[in-house]
Amino acid sequence: MKQKQFAIESKTSRRMLTALSAAMLLALAGSASAGGPPTAKVDATGLAVTDTDVTVGILHSSTGTMAISETGAQEAEKLAISQINAMGGVLGRKIKIVQEDGASDWPTFAEKAKKLLEENHVAAIFGCWTSASRKAVLPVLERDNGLLYYPTFYEGLEQSKNVVYTGQEATQQVFAGLDWVAKTKHAKTFYLIGSDYIWPRTTMKLAREYITRVLHGTVVGEEYAALGSTDFGSTINKIRLKHPDVIYAAVVGGSNVSWFKQLKAAGITGKSQTLLTLSVTEDEAKGIGGENLVGFYSAMKYFESLNTPENQKFVKDFHAMWGPTAPIGDVTQAAYEGPWLWKMAVEKAGSFDTDKVVKAEESGTISFDAPEGMIYLEPNHHLKTRLRIGEWRPDGQADIVYTSPYIMPNPFPKGY
Amino acid sequence: MGGYSLSDLWSIVVMQGFSGLSLFSVLLLMALGLAIIFGQMGVINMAHGEFMTIGAYMIYFCSRIVAKYMPGFMPYYFVFAIVVAFVVAFAVGYFVEFLLIRHLYKRPLDTLLATWGLSLIMQQVFRSLFGAREVSPQLPDWLMGAWKATDTIDIPLNGLFVMALSILVTSGVFLFLYRSSWGLKVRATTQNRVMAGAVGINTRLVDRLTFALGCGIAGVAGAAFTTIGSTGPTSGSLYIVDTFLVVAFGGAGSLLGTIFSAFSIAQVQSLLTFFLTNAMGKVTTLLAVIVILMLRPEGLRPNKVRK
Amino acid sequence: MKSFYENWLGGRDGAVGMLVLAVVIMVAFPLMFDIFRLNLIGKYLTYAFAAVGLVMVWGYGGVLSLGQGVFFGLGGYCIAMFLKLEASDLVSTQHQTTPGIPDFMDWNQLTALPAFWQPFHSLTFAIIAALVLPALFAWVIGVAMFKRRVSGVYFSIITQAVAAILTILVVGQQGYTGGINGITDLKTLHGWNINTTSAKYVLYYVNAVLLLLAIMVCRFVLTSKLGRLLLALRDKEDRVRFSGYDVASFKIFIFCLGAVISAIGGAMFTLQVGFMSPSFVGIVPSIEMVIFAAIGGRTSLIGAVYGTLLVNAGKTAFSESFPQLWLLLMGGLFIGVVMLFPNGVAGLYDGWFKPLVARWKSRRPVMVRVADPLAKSE
DSSP states (O other), X not given: OOSGGGOOOXXXXXXXXHHHHHHHHHHHTTOOSTTOSOHHHHOSSOOSBOSSEEEEEEEEOSSSTTHHHHHHHHHHHHHHHHHHHHTTOBTTBEEEEEEEEOTTOHHXXXXXXXXXXXXXXXXXXXXXXXXXXXXXXXXXXXXXXXXEEEOSOBOOOOOOTTEEEOSOBHHHHHHHHHHHHHHHSOXXXXXXXXXXXXXXXXXXXXXXXXXXXXXXXXXXXXXXXXTTOOOOHHHHHHHHHHOOSEEEEEOOHHHHHHHHHHHHHTTOOTTTOEEEESSOOXXXXXXXXXXXXXXXXXXXXXXXXXXXXXHHHHHHHHHHHHOTTOOOOHHHHHHHHHHHHHHHHHHHHTSOXXXXXXXXXXXXXXXXXXXXXXXXXXXXXXXXXXXXXXXXXXXXXXXXXXXXXXXXXXXXXXXX | OTTOOHHHHHHHHHHHHHHHHHHHHHHHHHHHHHHHHHHHHOOOOTTHHHHHHHHHHHHHHHHHHHHHHOGGGTTTHHHHHHHHHHHHHHHHHHHHHHXXXXXXXXXXXXXXXXXXXXHHHHHHHHHHHXXXXXXXXXXXXXXXXXXXXXXXXXXXHHHHHHHHHHHHHHHHXXXXXXXXXXXXXXXXXXXXXXXXXXXXXXXXXXXXXXXHHHHHHHXXXXXXXXXXXXXXXXXXXXXXXXXXXXXXXXXXXXXHHHHHHXXXXXXXXXXXXXXXXXHXXXXXHHHHHHHXXXXXXXXXXXOOOOO | OHHIIIIISOHHHHHHHHHHHHHIIIIIHHHHSOHHHHHHHHHHHHHHHHHHHHIXXXXXXXXXXXXXXXXXXXXXXXXXXXHHHHHOOTTTTTTSSSTTSOHHHHHTTOOSOOGGGGGGGSHHHHHHHHHHHHHHHHHHHHHHHHTTTOOHHHHHHHHHHHHHHHHHXXXXXXXXXXXXXXXXXXXXXXXXXXXXHHHHHHHHHHHHHHHHHXXXXXXXXXXXXXXXXXXXXXXXXXXXXXXXXXXXXXXXXXXXXXXXXXXXXXXXXXXXXXXBOGGGTSHHHXXXXXXXXXXXXXXXXXXXXXXXXXXXXXXXXXXXXXXXXXXXXXXXXXXXXXXXXXXXXXXXXXXXXXXXXXXXXXXXXXXXXXXXXXXXXX
């Protein structure tokens, strides 16, 4: 029962066949009654589970500065949930959504997470984007024993029983990308630049160690820009003076747009300079403008242009639901994986109860044929995935120029 | 500085000098609108950043229209779009003054709160109209790129453009205030509202036009900044701290003060970010500004008019 | 007893108001709401400290501080530093490169506890620091500004700039401050788990009592000679100055008082919510605090509490029911209150409710007194 059941029918036939396929699926899953197992059996901890439905929470920023980034993740989660419902739901129960707005404010995230868990008794939460919001929500999750599916690539250094990290942790995103750039571009000198907060700093720390120790290269500059900084003139001049083989960048938010526009204006383009960034997905590319990114590289586990039937189907469904121009970035795809992984864990556990679901998650047997390809949920709550390098085109899409072998997640790297 | 050739260093000095000047024009352009309103009317417009965002979205809007209906016009549309940005921001400012600000002139602190509420509403309106994601207007090629002055010197074209624009706008404002009859009325109203009214100046209309002008200039600034920054519902908030600092540092009620202030902040920040890291340069600059404000709390060029 | 009644409670009206407030937050709320909602109200009530402080600074001192979040944050961070050190014992941090220091320091390659963190091993020091540091900071700003007669909008912008800079500093120096994530995952206070339901009840009541005490202290200041001077000062500053009073000192005092009250709120916030982050220090929260005070009525200490509760309840309710629209509603609320009810909830009460009661009592018509805007015009 691993992948077959995820072959989703086309939209129209899906509508007609909803009931039929649900029944078939349940038969496949070995469940006797059409309504799924009795509620008392699947919910011993007072979650919002009835005979016909189960409630989950979506917790992202719809307002404030982070709404720019979190919109895609929300949309993907809703798509996944509607597809799961169309297939009959989870343990015979349709998924109902309670959506809350974290308003780009960490205490609000904590408050809303608490509300979702203590008032709505949701079975799982799909949400958060920034590390700060996750850190704020984490104590609430651990106290109330809730489940969070967190979609963003992040700095690692964390592993909570209550969280499944569907994005890559730093070592997965950094090492393979550096290997690639050192090999194909014969890069020896690197200039590191990031926004001044925990994710870029941790990532750059890993990168610096890897460059000097493993690649025997040199870091000729390391630079952090204040969050929200819009002026990169002096920084770019400094980079120019150092003539690095590679600019390795992790600038985020509005600063990211300023950074790339000012690079282009300073005459530094993909033609003359190798630049590898960790913080540009199709979402960001839309704000930066593809023409300002041409020839630069991104290291991500997923690109919208990925040419596989699973991905083409995902892209089609996503555009059918959210409009043909909605970009699909790495985090959006990772967010899409959340509800599916949860469904598989719940079905494996045969229960919505957190402890049982966590046990299923940690069994090391959950894998899913996602748009990005097969992914494997490891016992350390992170995914075993591949890394891809994309070269940006003027239309805001990336050509995939490299795909790494599978990389084990390692949130607490030793010696870095 | 071993390891760098003399010509390398020379080019960096030139480009670094240009960076400082370019930052100066950016700061000046974004603070000018706020300074006019604050200086002439004692009202702080907390929605200043959102008026800049209006300008940015107007560029986006025009670029979409032009790309769709008259692609041949693409290289030139930017200049016209800036005019559109000014007109729209001016018009919105005009109505905001009519609906909101004019009721609050006697309560300047309340204006802060009301315009804060306004900024929340405007952000949500942007989000509903243009979507929560950032957008990127397609800019003409002649704006985005570098002018190769020599082999090693690249001068950013968008920097040159913003510089020219801010010179144009600043001199326009000066001409308007000090050489036109409207400017005379504005200055008279600032100095003594009652007396100005007594000699037949329509002070209400003067207020409205001043406010709208400030908003219009914010729109122009926002439009110009699409070449160097992002366009999204909350993009305006990126500039707001710098804007307030420039105005506070310059001293209330003095355009020259605003220019001095933008210039000194830009030079210090540009040099510090070159020699320190970007974040440290920024923080050090801000700290220096605060310390100077502690010593000279009324700014570089305080308003000497008796209250 | 008489003087306590008059000076600390503010006479009959004040005493009734205090009693009603006390009953509402200490009896009614705990009966009406479950612990989750009550904890939420407890969080709102910590903001009310800042609003009460602003009533003193803005409503009576006549200067609008847009940097009140700085003091709220300072108070909160002092307590958070103590709690974090307690949470970072050798056992729970054993997997770190350097065990025994807070986790975020370890992530930022710090190998020893910075010197300025050392004294925060002591709760007494942390509490004293939470009160003294904000006062000291306010004093420095106050001396610089008020001695030079900076006031009005200009003062507001500068306090706002201070808030912005402090945020950038806290975010940037993440090895020492926890950066943008703040100081999270606080668990115990001298071994007492602050996350249990019973602890939450205790903290809620401590918070409520402290809030009532803070209001009483403010009442006392206002009914003293100083309070009358403040009123005179707000209405005609020059005359007070010409009468030989040192105007700046009064303003500095009131600014420091407001700072300390806000800081108590911040400290209680950390205890009740279990973390502190730079998102309380910046411009947005500081302005929101002003809005709480404005909606409560800028000269009403008790109104500030109701205003805080009202706005936050509205924010929570709007954002739960209309996630896409709540900003419109909040923005509209601010504009509406400023334009139509400049004296906020308290103004409504004084202007409409009280005359109604009076009319009902005396059974004859009374002129409705329309509240006039109090802000000083320059």
